[in-house]
Amino acid sequence: MSILQLAWRNIIKNPLNLLMSIILFGLGVGLISFLLLFNHQLKDKFDKNLAEIDLVVGAKGSPLQMILCNMYHVDNPTGNIPIKNAAPLLKDLHPLIKKAIPLSLGDNFKTYRIVGTNHDFPALYEAKLNEGKLWAKDFEVTIGKSVAEETGLKLGDKFVSSHGFNADDHTHDEQSFVVVGILEGTGAVVDQLILTNTASIWLVHAGHGDEAEHDESEENHNHEAEGHEGHAHEDHAHEENEQTGDNHEHGDSHLHDNSNSDLLHHQEQEITSVLIQYKSRTNFQALNFGRNINENTEMQAASPAIEINRLYNMIGVGTEALRWLAILIAMVSALSIFISLFKSMRERKYELAIIRVLGAGRIKVFMLIILEGLILAIIGFLIGTALSHIGMELVAKYLKADFRYSFTGWKFLDEEWWVLGVSLILGIIASIIPAIQAANTDINKTLSQK
């Protein structure tokens, strides 16, 4: 019967006290640990997907929306830009730009976005081929790992895209895509994209007959998704359909070779955005580059780092409030452990005196009470950790369904050791006063009381 066993027996003797203390403690720890897990994974996703992109240039609108749409693929585009406007960015010899990667959005397959781009795009995320090859001809696609896993698409499979970003939107049944490659997993957004060349996106939309119905659904859709900023709906997404007269290349044997210079031959076509990497981020001209675009062109430029920071700050207020709530709960739980130990110590003063008589020194009695506090804290910590990971897993499921981003509850962080450390300290703080009192009890006086 060691002191540890005795402490344990004392704790389970009072199941109600136990429950009260550890539920509170577990809630506090759980909330803190959940915030850690969530923030960590969110930041991880955001950081991975930054992919060293310095600037995104797209249609005017909300810069944050443009970043979310074109880099994280969770929001709708702010609109499209004509290639003739973006042409200076796409020219190979631009002095500031290392890479300019065009993106064309607007279609999906089972909610997985189809992105018209060039081969620099998978390279951004260091995505390697798992099977097959990168797209070369029109309507060839290379798909991300999650797309392959969730939709079951295999090499050689054909599919028909849907317009917009929801699976139930208008279906383009005229043309079907064919899978020519599957990428390895990267943990970044490219896992959930279907990549093809820019021209395929144009071709899909060029074949459109009845525009009226289609435009209407698109309009409604964006209204809901956005509701903020003076975003110009009329220039949104798919005006390219109006210029079907222009499609001199369609139907003939023209090869789209995926290069930017190829895009420059189609000045009247549109793309959604251009992702830009600078040659040097610290170059003075690079610092002003985005502002120049915003002030002097009909396009909008935004820095992902700045916009994501803005987003963090917005989320930050909420997480900060939650964090304080969690700290408050942890404090209250420590107080509840203190009260319950203090109360039980008073009830057990004869017991503690007897333990002294039987040979336990003051230090042992002190340790007994401290151990009781620590055991409560450890159980609370374990419950809290379990709650946070289960909670994270539930949230992960929800996020996956809504945003296609894969979070997980089964990832453990180094910071959780810190949470354990703080829990133990709280356990000691809660028990130290009762422990000192127990150690200092005058056993002669206690035992003389009849």
Add this chain to the structure above:
Amino acid sequence: MIATKDVKYKYPGSTPIVFPDIQCKANDILLILGTSGVGKTTLLHLLGGILSVQQGSVIIGDRELNKLSGAATDQFRGQNIGIIFQQNHFVDALNVIENVMLAQSLAGKTSDKKAAQSLLDRLNIGHKANQHIKDLSQGEKQRVAIARAIINQPKVILADEPTSALDDINCDEVLKLLKEQAKAAGSALVIVTHDTRLKDNIPNHVILQS
């Protein structure tokens, strides 16, 4: 086995109590008699190292209690002194046999369940070993207290008013039990009481006077 010399004790604000010298060898029994208020419990606590000696000396075996430090006193008490209180308290969270085993481990010995069980058997409460203390009668509780006091085969067993609440028949029985167990453990038995019935059975006695 236990002896005192010139022990005095003074509570703050009162006159000092002067105790007669006592002595009790192994396997012997000493009765310390006194009416209420003469300092019986004080003496018992001094003998048991519960109260530190202010003046004089208490010697158990070859050790002088008042020369031990606080922690050493606690340990020495656990190993060498078994105390049976008038009102016995137990650790509520533990059952009967665990309370006895707790005395073993707190004295720094390994818990020996077999020894604890056979002692409880000897005291006729072996069948209650796994019961909760609160479900026991007063007499049974006293037996558990006796078991707890002698499990480590202490040099000295101190008993505070073990019989005063009992009728004659039970009184004789408890005394017999204490004698037997003290003998079995090879301990000196010191009984502190106001119960004069015990005088006839224990020739060796000291009377405390105010």
